[in-house]
Amino acid sequence: MTTFERIKELAKKRGLSLIEVNDKAGLGTRTIYHWKKKAPTAEKLRTVAQVLHTSTDYLLGNTDDPSPTVNKQSHPYVDITDDETIYSYRGKPVPKEYLDVIRNLMDSDIRKGKGE
Numbered sequence: 001m002t003t004f005e006r007i008k009e010l011a012k013k014r015g016l017s018l019i020e021v022n023d024k025a026g027l028g029t030r031t032i033y034h035w036k037k038k039a040p041t042a043e044k045l046r047t048v049a050q051v052l053h054t055s056t057d058y059l060l061g062n063t064d065d066p067s068p069t070v071n072k073q074s075h076p077y078v079d080i081t082d083d084e085t086i087y088s089y090r091g092k093p094v095p096k097e098y099l100d101v102i103r104n105l106m107d108s109d110i111r112k113g114k115g116e
Contacts, residue, residue: 004035006059010052010066024051
């Protein structure tokens with residue numbers, strides 16, 4: 001599956017048209033459609049991945065898991081206070097209530113001197 005096909009498929013799953021994804025990513029007119037024949041730049045692909053809440057690795061076909069992952073070496077601590085970020089586990093969105101429990105557990109460990 002090509003990058004264009006992955007974007008199209010994931011956009012459909014998210015209830016978005018390719019034009020909507022293109023506009024939300026702030027790309028030029030019908031830029032995504034040009035990716036049928038031409039590879040996107042890394043920066044433009046990154047903005048599309050953000051709109052679709054996935055990774056560039058997924059869009060490029062380097063993984064079949066559309067859930068974004070975090071490189072623990074470059075990001076040992078992840079701030080989960082950003083309300084616009086959609087977190088997922090095994091491909092399903094994590095409910096806000098679960099994130100609250102995770103935050104409380106992490107705050108407790110930090111107060112105890114763990115996780116620093």
